[in-house]
Amino acid sequence: MASPFYTAEHESYREMVRRFVAREIEPFANEWDEAGAFPRELYAKxxxxxxxxxxxPEDVGGVPADQFMKIVVSQELARPGAGGISASLMSHTIGxxxxxxxARPEVRARVLPKVFSGEKISALAITEPGGGSDVANLRTRARREGDHYVVNGEKTFITSGMRADYLTxxxxxxxxxASGVSLLLIEGDTPGLARTKLKKMGWWASDTATLHFGDCRVPAENLIGEEGQGFRLIMxxxxxxxxxxxxxxxxxxxxxLDEAIAYAKERKTFGKPLAQHQVIRHKLVDMAQRVAASQAMLEMLAWRLGQxxxxxxxxxxxxxxxxxxxxxxxxxxxxxxxxAGYxxxxxxxxxxxxxxxxxxGGGTEEIMKDLASRQMGL
Structure with a gap:
């Protein structure tokens, strides 16, 4: 049964993204994962x-999309099972x-068209080596000197950190x-900016880095919003x-789930396919149940956001x-x-x-529970 949330426009774009993923990402996903990077040309594609x-928004060169179109994109990009590729390819969605x-109109006009065309890469830099999820107590300092801010400090675990052209x-x-936090747009070629590549447990194809700011001079016009508005924009x-x-x-x-079902139907043990063993069938049902519940909750929240x-x-x-x-x-x-799964x-x-x-990432499970409990008045 088709979901009532997705229109013909959603489904048409889903097919386009699916074809793109099947052609441009899936055949190379393992190769890029092992290489620890994917070609920069993928952004333009x-x-x-x-x-x-x-x-x-259209006024900055974008294409408006509702929550369900965003779900379509996120879920189609997941089909190759290579999160590192989509994490870096789409790092601009948080940067x-x-x-x-x-940002100032002239900054938006200069920066965003190049990001949307794939010419430039955008990244978000919030997390610090000693801070983690404690955004309100970040320590990277920007001191105003005339028409510039002088930035000193470090950021870490930054997706697209090595090759980003624009760092928020x-x-x-x-x-x-929180009231002392601001956002600055820092360009990747700013003198005093150094980058260190990080090796990770997963997301191998994702470019992840620690950023070092040493007396980086950033034009004051690159302030995003007003001073002290950074925490609100981050939230x-x-x-x-x-x-x-x-x-x-x-x-x-x-x-x-799909991969496990296909394998369980094909792989034989003790004279019959794995899928004919009750314990395996029950595992598959448990997986399907949780996927269905999560998708339903996701779509319900997307609808509420749309309201x-x-x-x-x-x-x-x-x-x-x-x-x-x-x-x-x-x-x-x-x-x-x-x-074989190992x-x-x-x-x-x-x-x-x-x-x-x-x-x-995006807030630990523990932080999510604490924030949810506060929102519930607990």
Missing amino acids: AAGIGLLALGF APPIARA VAVRTGGDG HNFNSERMGMAASCTAYARVC GESPVAEICMMKNQATQTMAFCASEAVQIFGG MRGLKVERIYREVKVNAI
Whole structure:
């Protein structure tokens, strides 16, 4: 039965993205994962089907999209089971929204068209080596000197950090706490900016880095919004990021289910296919049940957001629901594959390695529970 949430336009774009993924990503997913990078040309190819401009307002060169179109994109990009590729390819979806929302018109006009065309790469830089999820207490300092800010500090775990041309950076321009946080657009060729590539458990194809700012002089016109508005802009970003992650994680769980079903029908043990063993059938049903529940919750929240609601507690719970579903399905899929599931090159093996980054990134499970409980008045 078709979902009532998706129109003919949604389905048409789904087919376009699916063909793009099947042609431009899936055949190379394992090769790029092993190489630890994917070709920069992929950005321009993605731009060619409108993927990079999708979800941004028309007045900044974007293509408006509702929550369901965003779900379509996130879930189609998950089909190759290679989260590192989509994480870096779509890093502008967290780096560029503050620019579109609050940067000066001349900065938006200079920066965003190049990002949407795939010519330039945008990234978000918030997390610090000593800070983690404690955004309000970040320490990277931006000191105003005439027409510039002088930036000193470090950011880490930054997706697209090595090759980003535009960095949306959270800095401290004022006193302690959230009210002292601002956002600056720092260009990748700024003198004093150094980058260190990071090696990770999963998301191998994703470019991830620690950034070092040493007396970086940034034009004052690159301030995004006003001084002291950074924390609010960051929080506004988080709801969208968490919905995107929830959509992707639910899709990765479905990939694990589909791969496990196909393998269980083909692989024979004790004279019959795995799928004819009750214990395996029950595992597959448990996986399918959790995927269906997560997808239903995701679509319900997308509908509520479309009605103008802001269900922050439920979005936090949704992220946890999706990451836990992904973790369960990845583990069960590898178990069903047995020794083969432990071998590199399979989708289920890649997804298994990528479980934890989703449970940590965008707000850890623990932070999500605490935020949800506060929203519930507990």
